[in-house]
Structures are given as C-alpha cells and as structure tokens.
Amino acid sequence: MTAKVFTLDDLKRTLLEAAGVAEGVDLNSDISDTEFEVLGYESLALLETGSLIEREYGISLDEEAVGEARTPRAFIDVVNAQLAPANAA
Template sequence: MTAKAFTLDELKTILLEAAGVAEGVDLDGDILDTEFDVLGYESLALLETGSVIEREYGISLDEEAIGDARTPRAFIEVVNAQLAPAAA
C-alpha cells in the first residue's frame, strides 16, 4: 500500500491550527520556497506544528530536522521522509 504524500495544503491547515497566521501574510500565495520567518513563523510555532503532525499521522519527527527546515518545501520533505518508511 502506498502512503499518501503530505502536501502544502495540509501543512497550511496545520500551521493555521497550531500557530495562526501573521497579519498581512497570504498563505494562499506562492509560499513553497518562502522562508518561515518571512511568513511570521518562528521555531516554536514549527515545533508545535510538528507535534500536531506527529499526533495526526502517527509518525515521529526529528526536532533538529524540523528546525533546519527553513521553508514549507523543506518541512514537507521532512514529513514525507517519515511517512515513506511507515508505508513500507
């Protein structure tokens, strides 16, 4: 059975749930390669987002990898790297 890939839309939903959105930030724009600090998200917000993902998807995310993920694209890659082995 193939695991469903974690998507930008899922990340945006969880970011909103876990940390809200900064005033003046449009998460519906082209944000895939925009750094989180530009989007108004600091490391604590990303760790909370990671915790929500861990609970909802039943995976364990490395805090250092989450901290190193500077953009939504990098964050999604960290999540998908953990989802892939779960499907094997």
C-alpha cells in the same frame, strides 16, 4: 492501500491550527520556498506544528530536522521522509 503524502495544503492547514497566520501574510499564495521567518513563523510555532503532525500521522519527526527546515518545501520533505517508511510497511 493508498500511500499518505504530506502536501503544502496539509502544512498550511496545520500551521493555521498550531499558530494562526501573521497579519499581511497570504498563505493561499505559493509559499513553498518562502522562509518561515518571512511568513511570521518562529521555531516554537514550527515545533507545535510538528507535534500536531506527529499526532495526526502517527510518526515521529526529528526535532533537529524540523528546526533546520527554513521553508515549507523543506518542512514537507522532512514529514514525507518519515511517512515513506510507514507507507512501505
């Protein structure tokens, strides 16, 4: 069985579904280390994104860890930390 890994493309797709994209923001560029605030995403949008990810991947994300993730790279790390135990099973 192939292990699931959550990628930047997965996050971009989910952000678009959950909250759209702010005018003037290019999600097609490398946004890995750009703060969510700069990208136009507030905490509510990130919580909704987290909820969509939980449903799609069958995992439970720590709301505090999601809230502390300031960049896409940090958010992806939070998701992959939860996927790792599922991949080991």
